[in-house]
Amino acid sequence: MAKIVIDPLTRIEGHLRIEAEVSGGKITEAWSSGTMFRGVETILKGRDPRDAWVFTQRICGVCTTVHAICSVRAVEDALGIQVPPNARMIRNILEAIQYVQDHVIHFYHLHALDWVDIVSALDADPAKTSQLAQSISDWPKSSATYFKGIKERVAAFVKTGQLGPFGNAYWGHPAYKLPPEANLMAVAHYLEALEWQREVIKAHAILGGKNPHLQTYLVGGMSCPVDPNSQAGLNADSIAFLKELFTKAREFVEKVYLPDVLAVAPFYLDWAGIGEGLGNFLSFGDFPLTDTRSSDNPGNLFLPRGVILNRDLSTVHPVDQKAVTEYVTHSWYSYEDDKKPKHPWQGETRPNYTGPKPPYQYLNTAEKYSWLKAPRYNDQPVEVGPLARMLVAYAAGHERVKYWVDAALAKLGAGPEALFSTLGRTAARCIETVVIAEQLIPWTDELAANIGKGDLRVHEQKHWDPSAWPAEAEGWGWTEAPRGALGHWIRIKSGKIENYQCIVPTTWNASPRDANGRPGAYEASLAGTEVADPEKPLEILRTIHSFDPCIACAVHLVEPRGRKFKSFRVC
Amino acid sequence: MAKRWNFTSGPEGVGEGGVLEALQRKGISRREFLKFCAIIGAALAVPVEGVGKIAEALASVKRPPVIWLEFQDCAGCTESFLRASRPTVAEIVLDLLSVDYHETIMAAAGKQAEEAKEATIKEGGHIVIVEGSIPTKEDGIYCCIGGRTAVEILKEATRGAAAVIAVGTCAAYGGLASAKPNPTGAVGVRDLVNNVPVINLPGCPVNVVNITATVVHYLTYKSLPELDAWGRPLFAYGKRIHDNCERRAHFDAGQFVESWGDEGHRKGWCLYLMGCKGPETYSNCPTVRWNEGTNWPVGAGHGCVGCTQPGFWDAMTPFYRRLPKVPGFSVESTADDVGLGLTAVAAVGVAAHAAGSVLRRKSEKIEESKE
Numbered sequence: 001m002a003k004i005v006i007d008p009l010t011r012i013e014g015h016l017r018i019e020a021e022v023s024g025g026k027i028t029e030a031w032s033s034g035t036m037f038r039g040v041e042t043i044l045k046g047r048d049p050r051d052a053w054v055f056t057q058r059i060c061g062v063c064t065t066v067h068a069i070c071s072v073r074a075v076e077d078a079l080g081i082q083v084p085p086n087a088r089m090i091r092n093i094l095e096a097i098q099y100v101q102d103h104v105i106h107f108y109h110l111h112a113l114d115w116v117d118i119v120s121a122l123d124a125d126p127a128k129t130s131q132l133a134q135s136i137s138d139w140p141k142s143s144a145t146y147f148k149g150i151k152e153r154v155a156a157f158v159k160t161g162q163l164g165p166f167g168n169a170y171w172g173h174p175a176y177k178l179p180p181e182a183n184l185m186a187v188a189h190y191l192e193a194l195e196w197q198r199e200v201i202k203a204h205a206i207l208g209g210k211n212p213h214l215q216t217y218l219v220g221g222m223s224c225p226v227d228p229n230s231q232a233g234l235n236a237d238s239i240a241f242l243k244e245l246f247t248k249a250r251e252f253v254e255k256v257y258l259p260d261v262l263a264v265a266p267f268y269l270d271w272a273g274i275g276e277g278l279g280n281f282l283s284f285g286d287f288p289l290t291d292t293r294s295s296d297n298p299g300n301l302f303l304p305r306g307v308i309l310n311r312d313l314s315t316v317h318p319v320d321q322k323a324v325t326e327y328v329t330h331s332w333y334s335y336e337d338d339k340k341p342k343h344p345w346q347g348e349t350r351p352n353y354t355g356p357k358p359p360y361q362y363l364n365t366a367e368k369y370s371w372l373k374a375p376r377y378n379d380q381p382v383e384v385g386p387l388a389r390m391l392v393a394y395a396a397g398h399e400r401v402k403y404w405v406d407a408a409l410a411k412l413g414a415g416p417e418a419l420f421s422t423l424g425r426t427a428a429r430c431i432e433t434v435v436i437a438e439q440l441i442p443w444t445d446e447l448a449a450n451i452g453k454g455d456l457r458v459h460e461q462k463h464w465d466p467s468a469w470p471a472e473a474e475g476w477g478w479t480e481a482p483r484g485a486l487g488h489w490i491r492i493k494s495g496k497i498e499n500y501q502c503i504v505p506t507t508w509n510a511s512p513r514d515a516n517g518r519p520g521a522y523e524a525s526l527a528g529t530e531v532a533d534p535e536k537p538l539e540i541l542r543t544i545h546s547f548d549p550c551i552a553c554a555v556h557l558v559e560p561r562g563r564k565f566k567s568f569r570v571c
Numbered sequence: 572m573a574k575r576w577n578f579t580s581g582p583e584g585v586g587e588g589g590v591l592e593a594l595q596r597k598g599i600s601r602r603e604f605l606k607f608c609a610i611i612g613a614a615l616a617v618p619v620e621g622v623g624k625i626a627e628a629l630a631s632v633k634r635p636p637v638i639w640l641e642f643q644d645c646a647g648c649t650e651s652f653l654r655a656s657r658p659t660v661a662e663i664v665l666d667l668l669s670v671d672y673h674e675t676i677m678a679a680a681g682k683q684a685e686e687a688k689e690a691t692i693k694e695g696g697h698i699v700i701v702e703g704s705i706p707t708k709e710d711g712i713y714c715c716i717g718g719r720t721a722v723e724i725l726k727e728a729t730r731g732a733a734a735v736i737a738v739g740t741c742a743a744y745g746g747l748a749s750a751k752p753n754p755t756g757a758v759g760v761r762d763l764v765n766n767v768p769v770i771n772l773p774g775c776p777v778n779v780v781n782i783t784a785t786v787v788h789y790l791t792y793k794s795l796p797e798l799d800a801w802g803r804p805l806f807a808y809g810k811r812i813h814d815n816c817e818r819r820a821h822f823d824a825g826q827f828v829e830s831w832g833d834e835g836h837r838k839g840w841c842l843y844l845m846g847c848k849g850p851e852t853y854s855n856c857p858t859v860r861w862n863e864g865t866n867w868p869v870g871a872g873h874g875c876v877g878c879t880q881p882g883f884w885d886a887m888t889p890f891y892r893r894l895p896k897v898p899g900f901s902v903e904s905t906a907d908d909v910g911l912g913l914t915a916v917a918a919v920g921v922a923a924h925a926a927g928s929v930l931r932r933k934s935e936k937i938e939e940s941k942e
Binding site: 005006007008009010011012013014015035036037038039040042043047048050051054055058059060061062064105109110113118153157160162163164165166167168169170191194195197198201202204205206207208209210211212213215216218220221223224225226227230231232233353355356357358359360361371456457458459461464535536537541552 | 634643646647655656668670671673676677685704709710713714748861862865872876889
């Protein structure tokens with residue numbers, strides 16, 4: 001039986017390795033391994049809880065901001081802090097534009113090359129490309145001259161013989177199905193999206209000082225002052241700047257991203273039946289539209305909280321954070337009993353690397369094989385991410401989600417069952433982007449209106465000084481990161497962090513097997529997939545990329561004890 | 572010694588006309604090109620007559636191959652790189668450099684990705700950009716790519732390289748993963764690489780303006796920019812934030828923010844009492860700002876956290892604690908004169924390979940690379 005290894009699995013955040021057994025041209029079993037580890041949670045121990053968000057934000061620079069929000073919410077939950085409305089609204093706006101920008105980058109720069117053959121674009125007729133583009137959207141950059149220019153640019157680039165990041169890929173693979181004109185259009189939009197993402201994320205600089213790694217979060221609120229009568233605070237000019245950026249953001253999503261997904265999908269409809277995975281979905285929900293009293297009682301959430309089991313869209317189960325546990329049976333850590341899972345507040349963790357000594361060819365997948373733990377909900381593996389959120393919202397009757405999901409399915413002539421797939425994940429991400437992009441301006445107007453009422457508060461203040469804190473406290477923070485449900489669990493003692501644990505979207509999705517041998521979402525979704533050429537396993541990339549992996553996020557705590565330290569000098 | 576990159580004649584098959592011709596083929600006019608050179612010149616603080624030299628160098632140079640390695644990283648520096656505007660990331664990738672390996676953006680995966688990297692290394696003379704720290708504990712098993720440790724990969728990739736650019740504080744000094752208790756034995760590039768010039772561009776993340784300017788400086792002058800004791804280019808890290816801060820006048824006037832959202836906060840007063848680390852931090856943040864000059868952390872009402880300084884995760888925390896004393900006000904001081912003494916106290920782990928020797932080593936390396 002042949003074993004395929006993809007390492008590094010590129011066009012993701014972080015270091016992911018996939019091993020898959022192939023028999024008769026089909027994957028029989030797959031293993032997902034995170035191969036990098038830093039120990040952020042260990043580093044947090046003993047520090048000031050108000051500093052934690054600065055550290056945790058660095059868990060990931062692709063999903064920048066989300067670990068900051070989650071962290072301040074965890075501390076606020078522990079200390080019983082309710083942030084002022086302005087802070088809640090600013091956080092929603094920051095996270096919303098993060099979704100929109102990050103999802104577009106994922107589609108064009110990380111995922112598209114699984115479906116788009118750049119080399120084939122060189123055969124495209126610019127006039128026909130223009131016709132195609134104009135038939136799906138009224139986006140202005142669509143003339144034959146424009147596409148001719150793009151084609152010439154690509155041709156000149158190829159002619160240099162230095163293909164840079166586009167070299168040595170799977171170009172010409174039989175699984176690429178798009179006509180040359182669609183490929184050329186996608187290449188043009190790849191380049192346009194590069195410009196666009198840089199522009200729209202300036203909203204983070206306005207409200208957060210910079211992007212990546214914003215710097216205005218605070219336990220208890222935000223540090224960006226609001227004051228219509230000051231040039232140092234958020235005023236009418238900054239609101240106008242935000243709205244200008246958000247108009248551009250929404251326009252690109254509705255006139256380029258959505259039409260592209262709907263135009264490409266019909267060529268790959270077979271992928272609506274591939275890559276399903278677990279059939280269980282979890283969403284913590286996000287974007288509180290009312291004041292949050294606690295993490296268990298977050299108020300009215302724009303994207304709802306819930307669990308869907310066994311593809312059953314008729315029931316949305318409530319979420320209880322106490323039902324979250326993690327196994328280390330197949331992870332390079334040890335518990336007293338490796339077969340029993342633990343809740344994050346219990347949080348006792350020891351590293352136990354038992355993998356092969358590098359350089360290695362294969363991992364020992366029968367034993368421990370990843371730096372990721374295996375989180376479970378009610379002891380079940382679940383999938384998180386845009387598909388989970390859209391399914392929970394759809395099943396809960398969310399008006400805008402239902403409208404866009406139904407519209408997309410109608411356009412593709414498919415039923416809701418098509419969503420449980422690789423293509424479904426990619427489509428759900430796009431639909432979510434449309435739904436969130438619609439909210440950017442209304443939410444900014446809401447903030448402006450609240451400021452207009454004379455409410456200039458951005459911070460709670462009462463609990464800023466640790467002398468106002470109880471001797472001991474515990475709490476949890478929740479976020480829906482672009483990649484899925486994110487939770488931080490904290491215990492505070494005498495004003496310091498006693499314990500900190502993160503369970504991150506990709507930990508759920510890229511999880512290794514648990515004590516009962518149940519695979520995680522990646523592993524389950526690859527089983528049964530046909531691989532045309534084991535030397536060029538494009539099919540594996542398609543499904544794994546449909547989850548939008550973020551491995552730096554996913555890797556967990558470690559606490560090395562008594563291991564020998566060996567230092568190196570390379571040259 | 573492996574073949575060094577020759578900046579005036581490059582490999583075959585790239586076209587004879589260099590970057591300018593490549594740009595012109597893509598519809599970029601000579602005027603636009605010169606404008607770009609002028610902007611870069613401004614970033615590098617070269618006199619106007621120097622702009623012609625930049626243009627000349629870029630017009631004749633071929634696209635130097637780059638291998639971008641990610642180790643214990645968060646991809647934040649990669650994301651920052653994607654925000655490049657002058658030139659844009661598309662221009663960097665298509666017209667200026669040949670980014671032959673970069674896990675986050677490259678089309679190839681697995682075996683094919685590794686082969687692309689090996690081919691570039693074999694040719695030699697490439698630039699290695701490193702993002703993220705390198706774990707050294709337990710034989711390096713805390714970061715493996717393609718079944719090999721980060722330590723091994725770095726060793727292989729830097730052999731025969733023209734230069735290494737460590738982007739972000741993790742690659743430069745160990746950064747986040749090396750914060751106490753440094754569970755994985757994380758270190759920066761200079762702790763491991765000592766026979767290739769290493770330029771540090773710290774920041775969390777690095778500001779892309781500084782990557783662009785460093786690369787262009789290298790292409791233009793065929794040498795490294797002058798570095799301070801921490802291996803940072805003086806053109807970007809030569810001045811203290813506090814001395815260039817837009818809120819400095821409020822510090823001098825004794826006008827301070829005292830609680831979040833108070834009147835002083837809304838009016839843009841000094842954040843010193845809220846823990847701002849600007850008085851101990853060297854960076855061009857206040858002048859180049861972020862996201863095409865849109866804003867910077869102090870401009871958005873939060874203190875500087877000192878992210879360009881070695882060991883800042885330990886030396887600058889708790890972030891909201893006021894600095895015990897503010898060093899002298901001289902705007903002429905560089906980190907070597909003032910900041911070194913302050914930061915070295917808290918960053919002893921990084922101090923070993925710094926100070927004094929760096930400038931001398933740099934000039935030796937340039938001589939070596941001319942062989």
